[in-house]
Amino acid sequence: ATPTSIMVGTGRGAQMGVLFRQGEALQSLRDARVVAVDKTGTLTMGRPELTDFIVADGVDKDATLAMVAAVESRSEHPIAQAIVKAAQNAGLALPALTRFESVTGYGVNARINGATVAVGADRYMRKLGLDVGAFSAEAERMGAEGKTPMYAAVDGRLAAIIAVADPLKSTTRGAIDAMHQLGLKVAMITGDNQRTAQAIARQLGIDEVVAEVLPDGKVDAVKRLQAQYGPVAYVGDGINDAPALACADVGVAIGTGTDVAMEAADVVLMSGDLGGVPDAIALSKATMNNIR
Ligand code: ADP
Ligand code: MG
Numbered sequence: 001a002t003p004t005s006i007m008v009g010t011g012r013g014a015q016m017g018v019l020f021r022q023g024e025a026l027q028s029l030r031d032a033r034v035v036a037v038d039k040t041g042t043l044t045m046g047r048p049e050l051t052d053f054i055v056a057d058g059v060d061k062d063a064t065l066a067m068v069a070a071v072e073s074r075s076e077h078p079i080a081q082a083i084v085k086a087a088q089n090a091g092l093a094l095p096a097l098t099r100f101e102s103v104t105g106y107g108v109n110a111r112i113n114g115a116t117v118a119v120g121a122d123r124y125m126r127k128l129g130l131d132v133g134a135f136s137a138e139a140e141r142m143g144a145e146g147k148t149p150m151y152a153a154v155d156g157r158l159a160a161i162i163a164v165a166d167p168l169k170s171t172t173r174g175a176i177d178a179m180h181q182l183g184l185k186v187a188m189i190t191g192d193n194q195r196t197a198q199a200i201a202r203q204l205g206i207d208e209v210v211a212e213v214l215p216d217g218k219v220d221a222v223k224r225l226q227a228q229y230g231p232v233a234y235v236g237d238g239i240n241d242a243p244a245l246a247c248a249d250v251g252v253a254i255g256t257g258t259d260v261a262m263e264a265a266d267v268v269l270m271s272g273d274l275g276g277v278p279d280a281i282a283l284s285k286a287t288m289n290n291i292r
Pocket of ligand 1: 039040072075076077079080104105107108113119120121122148150151176188189192193214215
């Protein structure tokens with residue numbers, strides 16, 4: 001690759017809103033076989049809304065929602081914000097709490113009026129020794145609808161199943177189609193529920209799903225894809241994407257994401273969506289073909 005062609009390619013990228021933080025990325029992007037994509041905030045808007053709050057028999061819905069929202073008011077997870085907003089919209093006052101604890105990748109808990117309130121994924125309930133079988137029909141339906149099911153437990157009793165939905169960005173489908181046209185495999189890596197991830201992948205035509213990944217598991221997922229298919233481009237927006245961005249053959253950060261992700265990336269998409277990825281790959285191929 002001549003320095004001139006790299007410079008021209010980098011300049012064309014900038015015009016399209018694709019910032020190559022180093023010329024090397026323009027070269028290595030051409031060789032990518034797989035584009036691995038974070039779900040929340042990359043495929044989706046990253047702004048979930050509460051869609052379901054179903055309580056167990058004999059459980060007071062408003063009181064439970066108020067307690068759950070109180071616990072979530074201490075969490076920074078986007079899911080937490082959705083639950084707090086729903087409680088506020090319902091006009092509920094949030095009770096005071098003590099001993100808040102966040103278990104990354106699982107959920108949150110705190111003490112409210114002498115009771116322990118825990119909220120989180122099914123794996124969190126299992127970790128706490130709770131059986132979520134009573135809600136299995138609801139969980140299945142929510143997952144099939146692409147919603148994320150979660151559970152609330154009060155003093156070790158399952159109290160509610162909760163779902164949030166995070167809408168897809170309008171450009172996601174087209175970007176995935178364009179990547180397929182370029183001959184790439186598209187994989188989704190997410191901490192979300194298996195069924196939910198599969199439903200969203202089916203909707204988008206995504207080839208491979210790695211779901212229920214713990215926060216430090218994204219790097220392992222990237223390594224497995226590299227071993228199986230060859231060079232991987234990883235696209236993400238969050239703090240927890242930084243290790244995967246650094247480990248991938250090319251790291252691509254969404255420009256509306258966190259600074260930490262952008263610093264770990266080789267390429268930054270100013271558009272704030274996935275559409276820049278096929279553009280960048282096509283540009284890489286054109287640039288590298290011209291100079292061979
Ligand atoms: P992701 O970034 O894909 O959402 P996380 O590791 O942050 O992955 O979370 C994984 C899962 O853990 C979530 O889908 C949710 O079920 C559960 N979880 C995490 N934080 C919370 C929270 N504050 N409240 C309820 N559930 C949570
Ligand atoms: Mg994300």
